[in-house]
Amino acid sequence: MTVQPESTSMSTPLRPRGPDIRTPHRTWQVSTSKAVSYEVVLSPGLLDRSNPTLATAGVAREQRPGRRLVVVDANVHALHGARIGDYFTQQAVDHEVFVVDAYESVKSMETVFEIVSAMDAFGISRRHEPVIAVGGGVLTDLVGLATSLYRRSTPYLRVPTTLIGMVDAGIGAKTGVNFRQHKNRLGTYHPSAATLDDRDFLDTLSPRHLRNGLAEILKMAVVKDAVLFGHLETHGSRLVEERMQTAGSADGGTVAEDVMARAIHSMLEELQPNLWEHDLQRLVDFGHSFSPVVEMAALPELLHGEAVCIDMAFSAVLAHRRGLLGRRDLERILRVMDALALPTWHPVCTPDLMARALADTVRHRDGRQLLPLPVGIGQACFVNDISRTELDTALAALPDLVAGLGSLAATSAHRGA
Template identity: 45%
Template sequence: MNDRVIWPASMGALTRFEAHGWRVHATQEVSYEVRQIDGIFSLDSPELIACGRAQPCLRQAIVIDARVDQLYGEEMRAYYAHHGVEVSILSLSVSEETKDLDAAMTIARHLESAGVLRRSEPVVAIGGGVLLDLVGFAAGLYRRGIPYVKVPTNAMALWDAAVGIKTAVNALDRRNRLGSYHAPTVALLDRSFLSTVESRELSNGMGELLKLAVIKSPRLFDLLERHSEMLLLTRFQDGIVAPEVIGLAVEGMLEELAPNLWELTLDRCVDFGHSFAPLVEMKALPELLHGEAVALDVLFSCRLARARGLLADQDVRRVVRVMKSMQLPLRHRFFEQPGLLQEALADTMRHRDGRQRLPLPDGIGACRFVNDVDADAIRIAAEEMAHADA
């Protein structure tokens, strides 16, 4: 029997393809905004009231990192009181070690007790990347998906975790092993939060800037090469370089994410720095932070690229100098263990459907994917990692 359209529609269709068989075709439009703003808790700022929607949100459930609550909670509460918004606030202490299903269930219980409406009352997540991941994960599961807003408060989140649609929790002794795709309504990026971020956490977030610069943006790399020390010293509060650096990083991420939000294509250049680091990071917790692990992965991958003639010695030395200026580590014992690094790559290959799909820099600012990195190449690069400036 030939296919026969029973119900056509702009967002879906039903066809009958045999006597007792039907095929459903459906699409779901995803649209969200990412905005750079200043002074999110300023009384004249409309962003948190609007939550990216046409109508103001006058009842909001908020999940805020406990440390951020200590620093900004009074200002946040005054902002909502000024605008007459009814809020239910969960102040949650989170870390990479507690980014799990239990934490997600704590958030779900908060949503239930707050009685959030299914469509018109977005949940507001205010915190770093761990908290944004947790809230996105819980919001995606609660009532099979309710809207939420991301307000990143640390460097890692500002130009990485806040701009995509992936959510996750750690499980099964693996980082982000359980997750989903759930787009926020809007992500509001306010760099003033970085003024109170500790120096190591700021350096940690710059590991993701390094990743993007090396694999995608010569302009971003040039800015980091010239201004990383200043950006750290001023905590990204200068009015010229910092906005451009953040803008380049966010736009670069979105350029890669937007055509492939659900990762139907597994060759992703933004996976650079995330081929060996995920397993190493889980084994090294809490001594190695995420961005530090990413930066070490970047350096290791640069050494793999140099061995293939994709990257010049001079370029590897430039990467090392930028890492030093960012106060990122150049060595860690786990990146000097070939067996562990082979295990890490094998684990990543399962995530990439059985192939390496390893993004390597093809010169600063360009990417090439390879699938034939062998044990000898890993051993040689691991030996080089023991000599930080090599």
């Protein structure tokens, strides 16, 4: 998929407003736009010593090899730090590695300032030395915000090492950190020059974190891509067991590759025409209406994708009770969640908390609910009239619906961790 710029870089002549520039009250209207273009690349073997992709991405030919500040998640550094250092050495790139503990509880401005301090100490060039972020969605969000603030805009590259980063957190324009008890309340729009996805990183990912990413893939499958849903329905458990790798896969990695490609394509197809979110009616908000409050209330028990899955299960029940989603399709969705050992409920999900979550979403969406609900599998609609009674009834019905599937573990966020 080719992502075209949302707008063309251009400006109109600066014109004084009003009948006469000589009048005492003078007004000038400035109108301009900025072209946006970035790449998301499925790039196997990214750390192979002879592969120049990472060393040259985002840099003009005449400025290579140059210098790089590489910001790496602490867990990733423990697993891949030696290879990362060796790679840049072999590519003759003058580099420094800055290691960050990146997890939801420290996704804050304090951590952003630590990254900014490292950038300042390294002496980042404002335009020609992109910072490289290697880690999960939390790490890439932190680096994205830091680079957007440093000298008002510094380029960066994203190398997601988690599935959720590869298909969701690492491919859009948004950056963000938490503020008080609010998920991603502070942030900017600052897309990276490129996102480089290498499934090799998933080989060291835990089953729980793979499922966490599959939850975001399931999001797009339910509301946009029935074929993708079929892949998860048929092969979901195997994808986790095989860690979405090609080597050792029963089908040579064909399904894993198609799942990745479809998930990324469907996400970018929704993001590209509305990159700055001028339109708040967003299909990609499925699973993200209640989950921000649920996730923060349950920290550190729930991962992001797990909270999203709870939101999706709840929203699917709302859709079913409204006649938008048939019983068979509802059961198919819940069974996929169960097969992936994803949670559909958590003890923090009280009626009051879910009502508060929806109220917070209404504020976030400019006074409207704009709640995406599935219509069958592969389509969705938006509603604006969910009542408190509906919320309470759907929440009460959810455990019985799950129990009716014979699931013993759908309420556990930690099965197979």
